[in-house]
Amino acid sequence: MNPREYLAGLEFHGIKLGLDNITYLLNQAGRPHTAYPTVHVAGTNGKGSVVAMLDAMLRAAGYCVGRFTSPHLIQLNERFIINAQPIDDGELDSQIEYFRNLAEQRDAPPTYFELCTAIAFRWFQRREVDAAIIEVGMGGRFDSTNVITPLACAITNIDLEHTQYLGDTRAKIAFEKAGIIKRGVPTVVSEKDREPLEVILARARDLDSRCYLLGDDFTYTLDGTVLNSRFTYRSKSLTLSNVSLGLAGRYQGENAAAAVALAERIQTSFPNLTANAIQRGLETAQWPCRLERVLEAPPVFVDVAHNPAGMRKLAAELGSCIVVMAVSSDKAAVQMCDAIAPVARELILTQYAGHRGLPVDALCAAAGNHRSFRRVEQLDDAIAAGMALASNDCPLVVTGSVFTAGQAREILIEDYGAKPLLF
Structure with missing residues (x-):
């Protein structure tokens, strides 16, 4: 069985919520996820766009950036990206084999997503990225990406999804997504509806996490047409005006605002992430199949x-x-x-x-x-x-x-x- 066949076979193990498998794999691999700064993004819709825009901002500032997203569109390689380039086939197969050998030493097989998550963390370490932007796969609290302590995290919005795993109300789903919040780590929140927002804020208070809220701590406007929009962002410390977004659609204004708010939270760790770099990232971001x-x-x-x-x-x-x-x-x-x-x-x-x-x-x-x-x-x-x-x-x-x-x-x-x- 070749590496891709092995990985594909794991898909039929289904979804298993919990962190035991991923923790085992990463511990055996030397905890690669702790080797570089990370940003963690959850939410029902828009999280991939936020990841793509923040990635583009950091690259515009001259940093080497890893991006882990899911699922892929055409090829598995798309989930693992460094500086806008997907992992090559040989490296991907090598990483699958590495974790296959670790997994076979344990009775409980990993899921497809758990193995992909482990591959991303180790590949980013081996390539010595300056930062990695990590998208949650499903939910947050028990998602296999939730082993990192990021510089900042974001929750884009909350709606009904995966209700058999996450719960059948927006409040229950908000609780799961708020599981990515870490003690003392700032959290950017785009969700404005009171019921799920209160759940997120309660979790943040418990963990002394400062929340930055769309509409309160940062605002945006978006003018123009679907394919030619002009974006303006305002917070206490940053104003961007008349920015042409690389991603189409008026709904991308909210995602762009969240990405900029995240950039503000991590600027002390990335001093080259200036207003100019942030603007260039917004203008050049690519994220296929989003309008x-x-x-x-x-x-x-x-x-x-x-x-x-x-x-x-x-x-x-x-x-x-x-x-x-x-x-x-x-x-x-x-x-x-x-x-x-x-x-x-x-x-x-x-x-x-x-x-x-x-x-x-x-x-x-x-x-x-x-x-x-x-x-x-x-x-x-x-x-x-x-x-x-x-x-x-x-x-x-x-x-x-x-x-x-x-x-x-x-x-x-x-x-x-x-x-x-x-x-």
Whole structure:
């Protein structure tokens, strides 16, 4: 069994919340996660965008930066990035083999995500990064990334997700995400709704963590269009004006503000992280499939919206459009259809390849409240149907899950000449 086959086999162990496995692996590896400064980011939506923007800021300041995110779009290598370059195949296979040997000395096998987390921490150590920005996989309290003591952490927002693991209310989910807060470590919070915010603030008080709140400690405005926005940020110590964000979408204003607030929290450790570097990072940040325009004529966008909150934010950015949609079987498909249908001139429902996808017939049943949709069995055929209908004033939007976005991105690269992924 080669390294990739071994890792893929771990996926069928499912999700196991807890830190025993990751702690064992990292202890056996010499605790690589303690070798460099980290920043930890949790939240329902937007956390990957915050990671990407803070990463770009630190690189603009001249630092060597690791970035760990999940899941990947096309290739596993995308989860492990240093200075905008994914890990190469040989190094990744070597890291898998290293931790495979450690894992096989123990009765309890690690999960797929636990092994990926360990690989990221050790690779960053071996490459001697100046900093690593770490995205939580799920929740926070028992997520395998939650072994670090970061310089700062952030919680972007709270909505219903993974309710079988995290709880069925926003307050319960907030409790899990607030589990990344560490004693004395500053926490940036974008969530403004009182119920989940009170849970986060209570956890922060218990741990003497100073919270920096969107709307109180820092504010932003975003003017312009979806693809040409102008961002302004204000806090007690920093003002940025008229910044052109590299990431499209008005919802990125909130994420950009959180990233800047994080940059402010870590400036004493990174003195070259000046206002100019922060601005250049915002302007140059790349994060594929976040309202990403991948073709010009006809205009084609790909977005990873994968829950009702994300779909509502996406719909708010769009005028009339052609929508191709495929979702995962554990998502709230009815509410997602309800959110996107009002902007869809034509709603094309399909399924992505793989065991996690919701069968297209089930998705059609979920969309039953809406008068018009088209059923297409395969994602590539659905994209072809959407391309035939799209025009300059009615773009094609492909969305529904990270897996949909990744497979669509690959189809668009191979069959339609779309640009490759950039990080």
